[in-house]
Amino acid sequence: MTENIITAHNLSVEFPDKVVFRDLNIEVPRGSFLSIVGDNGAGKTTFLRVVLGHLKPAGGDVTLNPSRKDIKIGYVPQFRNLTAEYPLSIKNFIALGLTESKLPWLTKNEKAKLAHIIEETELTKRFDARLGTASGGEKQKAYLAQALVEQPDLLILDESTASLDNVVKYELLDLVTDYQRDHDVTVIFVTHDLPLAQKYATDYLLIQNGHAVNGKIKDLDLTKLKMADLTGEVNSEVM
Numbered sequence: 001m002t003e004n005i006i007t008a009h010n011l012s013v014e015f016p017d018k019v020v021f022r023d024l025n026i027e028v029p030r031g032s033f034l035s036i037v038g039d040n041g042a043g044k045t046t047f048l049r050v051v052l053g054h055l056k057p058a059g060g061d062v063t064l065n066p067s068r069k070d071i072k073i074g075y076v077p078q079f080r081n082l083t084a085e086y087p088l089s090i091k092n093f094i095a096l097g098l099t100e101s102k103l104p105w106l107t108k109n110e111k112a113k114l115a116h117i118i119e120e121t122e123l124t125k126r127f128d129a130r131l132g133t134a135s136g137g138e139k140q141k142a143y144l145a146q147a148l149v150e151q152p153d154l155l156i157l158d159e160s161t162a163s164l165d166n167v168v169k170y171e172l173l174d175l176v177t178d179y180q181r182d183h184d185v186t187v188i189f190v191t192h193d194l195p196l197a198q199k200y201a202t203d204y205l206l207i208q209n210g211h212a213v214n215g216k217i218k219d220l221d222l223t224k225l226k227m228a229d230l231t232g233e234v235n236s237e238v239m
């Protein structure tokens, strides 16, 4: 039986002036790829904050497995350009994600982890380059490698493909799904890009207008969503 990494029952999230959603039931199987989609301000980040225990729900419950204390999380933020003067090499930047030892030098095991993730994120030819001078795609791959270097249980891609060009977006998500094939990692991809979500995700969570619906991505009918780049309203047929 597939284990769930996230299980929520009747989860309701509200602020004094806003219902984010009510009575969400969702199970996120280990090893799945969940896309969270919704307009700006719909509640995607808020959902993650509740899951990670940073915000108390108004009702219901959500559990993580492994527990919040034990789970290893990798996080890739939205792309932001670093200045050309940024001093770290790609390799040293990725090494910031190592948490095993507190020593000022890398242990043998850490060096092996670093070499491995550099290869898996296809940065082998560029690991000595300064991150500041790297291309946008290489920078985002370096963020991805940093998030994966400790082999997380859960990888959160927080609009990590926004403002990247199309080729780079697909390259990055190809790397994620290749990595996922070889490692036991669950991916949560927060995005406004529905076609991208449809290509890579197995499951979706759509948060819109105070409602949340979820299911298998193959059952999400894009033609029923009235969205221009996901900035419109969701059709009532879906809600």
Ligand SMILES: Nc1ncnc2c1ncn2[C@@H]1O[C@H](COP(=O)(O)OP(=O)(O)OP(=O)(O)O)[C@@H](O)[C@H]1O
Pocket (backbone or CB within 6 Å): 015, 016, 018, 020, 038, 039, 040, 041, 042, 043, 044, 045, 046, 047
């Ligand atoms: N601590 C808070 N107190 C009150 N309202 C809040 C709080 N945090 C978030 N909100 C509101 O809840 C709503 C959901 O915010 P959230 O940041 O989760 O949206 P989002 O879907 O992640 O948006 P974006 O795509 O722009 O990042 C917004 O209207 C926001 O203003």
